[in-house]
Amino acid sequence: xxxxxxxxxxxxxxxxxxxxxxxxxxxxxxxxxxxxxxxxxxxxxxxxxxxxxxxxxxxxxxxxxxxxxxxxxxxxxxxxxxxxxxxxxxxxxxxxxxxxxxxxxxxxxxxxxxxx
Numbered sequence: 001x002x003x004x005x006x007x008x009x010x011x012x013x014x015x016x017x018x019x020x021x022x023x024x025x026x027x028x029x030x031x032x033x034x035x036x037x038x039x040x041x042x043x044x045x046x047x048x049x050x051x052x053x054x055x056x057x058x059x060x061x062x063x064x065x066x067x068x069x070x071x072x073x074x075x076x077x078x079x080x081x082x083x084x085x086x087x088x089x090x091x092x093x094x095x096x097x098x099x100x101x102x103x104x105x106x107x108x109x110x111x112x113x114x115x116x
Contacts (some may be wrong), residue, residue: 011031013050024043024083024084024085026085027081027083027085027086031092032086033082034099035077035078035081035090035094036090036093038073038077039074039077039094039097039098040094040098040101041071042069042070042072042073042096043067043097043098043100044102044105046066046069046070046102047101047102047106048105050062050066050105050109050113051105051108051109056113059106059109059113060108061107063102063105063109066102067098067099067102070095070098070102071095071098073078074091074098075094076087077094078090078091078094082095091108
């Protein structure tokens with residue numbers, strides 16, 4: 001038997017959560033609103049640009065691409081907050097809002113294409 005074997009550290013007296021360090025303060029409300037609202041604003045801008053610049057036959061393709069951009073921006077915005085508490089909830093609200101915004105814009109574009 002050799003003395004080169006590493007020692008296994010003893011478990012922390014208060015458990016693994018206490019060993020992780022002090023708890024972070026909660027994310028301020030303005031930071032949550034900003035991180036979610038920025039992605040929603042991008043969804044609105046992309047939807048308006050798609051309606052103004054794309055051919056009607058390509059609306060669905062461009063709206064799908066815009067949703068993919070919003071998903072990536074949602075991850076970036078929520079990871080930029082550097083807060084793990086509430087991450088899933090903020091990400092879900094970001095994705096759902098972007099989906100609804102682009103869905104409504106897609107519905108309006110479809111109606112204008114059919115009627116016009």
